[in-house]
Amino acid sequence: xxxxxxxxxxxxxVLLQVACVAVTLFMGVPIYLITLAALSSxxxxxxxxxxxxxxxxxxxxxxxxxxxxxxxPGFLNSLQVGLFTLAAALLLGVPAGYALARYAFRxxxxxxxxxLLTRALPIVVLSVPLARVFLTTGLYDTTYxxxxxxxxxxxxTTVLITSAVxxxxxxxxxxxxxxxxxxxxxxxxxxxxxxxxxxIAASAMFTFVMxxxxxxxxxxxxxxxxxxxxxxxxxLADSPLAYRFAGGFALVLPAIVxxxxxxxxxxxxxxxTLR
Amino acid sequence: xxDIVIRDVTKTxxxxxxxxxxxxxxxxxxxxFLVLVGPSGCGKTTLLRMVAGLDTPDAGSISIGGRDVTWLxxxxxxxxxxxxxxxxxxxxxxxxxxxxxxxMRKAPPEQIEQRVRWAAEILELSDLxxxxxxxxxxxxxxRVAVARAIVVDAGVLLMDEPLSNLDALxxxxxxxxxxxxxxxxxxxxxxxxxxxxxxxxxxxxxxxMRAGRIAQIGSPLQVYDxxxxxxxxxxxxxxxxxFFSADLRCSASxxxxxxxxxxxxxxxxxxxxxxxPVVVGVxxxxxxxxxxxxxxxxxxxxxVVEPTGASMLLTVRLGEYELKVQAPPNFDVAPGQDVWLRxxxxxxxxxxxxxxxxxxx
Numbered sequence: 001x002x003x004x005x006x007x008x009x010x011x012x013x014v015l016l017q018v019a020c021v022a023v024t025l026f027m028g029v030p031i032y033l034i035t036l037a038a039l040s041s042x043x044x045x046x047x048x049x050x051x052x053x054x055x056x057x058x059x060x061x062x063x064x065x066x067x068x069x070x071x072x073p074g075f076l077n078s079l080q081v082g083l084f085t086l087a088a089a090l091l092l093g094v095p096a097g098y099a100l101a102r103y104a105f106r107x108x109x110x111x112x113x114x115x116l117l118t119r120a121l122p123i124v125v126l127s128v129p130l131a132r133v134f135l136t137t138g139l140y141d142t143t144y145x146x147x148x149x150x151x152x153x154x155x156x157t158t159v160l161i162t163s164a165v166x167x168x169x170x171x172x173x174x175x176x177x178x179x180x181x182x183x184x185x186x187x188x189x190x191x192x193x194x195x196x197x198x199x200i201a202a203s204a205m206f207t208f209v210m211x212x213x214x215x216x217x218x219x220x221x222x223x224x225x226x227x228x229x230x231x232x233x234x235x236l237a238d239s240p241l242a243y244r245f246a247g248g249f250a251l252v253l254p255a256i257v258x259x260x261x262x263x264x265x266x267x268x269x270x271x272x273t274l275r
Numbered sequence: 276x277x278d279i280v281i282r283d284v285t286k287t288x289x290x291x292x293x294x295x296x297x298x299x300x301x302x303x304x305x306x307x308f309l310v311l312v313g314p315s316g317c318g319k320t321t322l323l324r325m326v327a328g329l330d331t332p333d334a335g336s337i338s339i340g341g342r343d344v345t346w347l348x349x350x351x352x353x354x355x356x357x358x359x360x361x362x363x364x365x366x367x368x369x370x371x372x373x374x375x376x377x378x379m380r381k382a383p384p385e386q387i388e389q390r391v392r393w394a395a396e397i398l399e400l401s402d403l404x405x406x407x408x409x410x411x412x413x414x415x416x417x418r419v420a421v422a423r424a425i426v427v428d429a430g431v432l433l434m435d436e437p438l439s440n441l442d443a444l445x446x447x448x449x450x451x452x453x454x455x456x457x458x459x460x461x462x463x464x465x466x467x468x469x470x471x472x473x474x475x476x477x478x479x480x481x482x483x484m485r486a487g488r489i490a491q492i493g494s495p496l497q498v499y500d501x502x503x504x505x506x507x508x509x510x511x512x513x514x515x516x517x518f519f520s521a522d523l524r525c526s527a528s529x530x531x532x533x534x535x536x537x538x539x540x541x542x543x544x545x546x547x548x549x550x551x552p553v554v555v556g557v558x559x560x561x562x563x564x565x566x567x568x569x570x571x572x573x574x575x576x577x578x579v580v581e582p583t584g585a586s587m588l589l590t591v592r593l594g595e596y597e598l599k600v601q602a603p604p605n606f607d608v609a610p611g612q613d614v615w616l617r618x619x620x621x622x623x624x625x626x627x628x629x630x631x632x633x634x635x636x
Contacts, residue, residue, distance in 0.1 A: 176362040178348070178349040
């Protein structure tokens with residue numbers, strides 16, 4: 001009987017589990033299929049029906065993809081852009097986030113709103129005038145151009161995420177550090193930063209993945225120094241199926257690895273919840 | 276060791292309509308334990324924060340150990356502090372938390388280790404040194420906060436409601452322990468609390484604050500027995516002081532207070548206020564209660580009887596006033612009965628009805 005509260009509760013729990021599994025599959029299956037396809041030989045790719053288990057693994061497709069012109073440089077470019085973006089966004093965004101969290105200043109509210117508004121502009125609208133500026137300054141077709149664009153795109157989220165993170169670190173802790181002889185900088189480094197690290201890691205992760213996946217601006221701002229997504233995109237239309245799978249895999253993998261590495265910082269570092 | 280001299284300190288927070296502290300002057304002697312007590316918003320925490328260097332006064336000066344620190348940063352004042360929220364660092368082990376101040380002052384590692392051991396021993400934390408704060412109970416975290424504060428051997432120890440997050444039983448235990456520890460290390464201590472019982476129990480002297488000013492300062496018993504204004508009498512003590520209006524009548528046979536149509540013997544030194552209405556303050560434990568009428572006693576009607584174990588707390592009605600009376604624990608009385616009250620004249624405190632200040636001849 002559904003009127004039995006215990007059974008109703010159990011049923012709700014089962015439904016919740018089912019929902020979790022469904023969402024996980026929705027995310028996981030495409031990644032699995034891409035991985036499978038990328039690691040299969042060309043023949044087994046053409047077979048029908050496609051085997052769903054990794055029966056004949058082969059690095060043929062991947063190595064063919066990697067030996068295609070522009071892929072390895074593209075990969076390196078992407079890495080370079082991602083890391084530069086990460087560093088620049090954190091360098092500029094973390095202090096801004098800290099200021100938003102700790103200081104009351106004129107225009108604080110509107111500054112926050114303005115930050116969000118920058119995300120309202122489509123990337124194309126940003127890229128074209130930027131391309132002009134970069135052309136005149138000689139930055140066009142460099143990884144720095146793309147990295148600067150990505151930094152601009154990532155800054156609002158970095159600032160807002162880190163400000164929320166710093167806000168969550170009690171100001172008492174900072175004051176205690178000052179009383180016990182720390183300079184403001186040491187108080188930040190020894191007391192605030194360690195507590196804010198999980199949040200900063202989350203924001204870093206977000207930034208890196210955003211940069212890794214961004215394709216439009218990267219395609220507009222470069223010709224030869226393409227990032228991987230831009231490279232794959234430009235050659236996607238006239239390439240065989242195997243190339244596309246391998247390209248997809250190469251795009252997904254680093255993001256997943258990066259997330260997996262940063263995840264340890266996201267989960268709580270000291271046993272239970274902070275504070 | 277150092278004394279604290281606060282001179283004419285005024286501070287108004289941005290957006291605040293009235294000053295948080297209004298021209299406050301206060302001296303804490305070397306080695307003294309002074310408690311700032313008052314209702315929330317009275318400016319006691321603001322005053323403490325200005326001594327700590329976390330806030331700066333708009334006017335006035337603060338010196339510690341003869342050195343003017345008004346404009347020095349917190350870390351240059353060499354003070355130590357226990358926060359209401361404990362503010363111990365969740366990412367550091369207990370050992371590192373306690374040693375934080377020494378590490379920031381660049382003490383040699385052996386010395387840090389030795390001092391941390393010493394402080395941990397005093398606060399019974401020796402077995403917990405390698406734990407993280409998240410693995411401690413509230414009371415243990417409180418001990419860590421105190422250990423961190425005493426380990427640095429600062430001239431001045433500041434405490435901002437350190438016991439307010441503990442449950443009642445633990446608070447009582449730790450209160451006595453804290454008093455012992457502070458006496459043992461002999462640091463000048465400025466302690467902020469809103470709990471009058473805590474203030475009475477801990478302070479060498481207590482300063483009762485109200486609306487940014489110090490209403491009265493003195494030894495706990497002095498302030499408790501001889502409140503200088505009505506507010507102080509009503510703030511200190513459980514139950515707080517009773518107040519009722521009366522008229523002062525002086526004659527050859529002595530001074531009397533006329534309460535309704537009954538007469539109560541008044542203190543003698545109030546001749547100057549003859550024929551004036553006064554507000555009389557008297558503490559529950561200073562009212563002697565009897566079940567039979569006698570000369571010099573006034574009648575009141577019992578409304579509520581509350582046994583507390585140690586005594587019988589009566590709420591009696593005297594004309595339009597309700598008074599709390601502390602009767603002996605075996606005092607057998609029922610609501611609705613009449614009782615007869617007498618107060619020793621010296622236990623009565625008379626206040627001016629307009630200024631609420633104590634009348635002293």
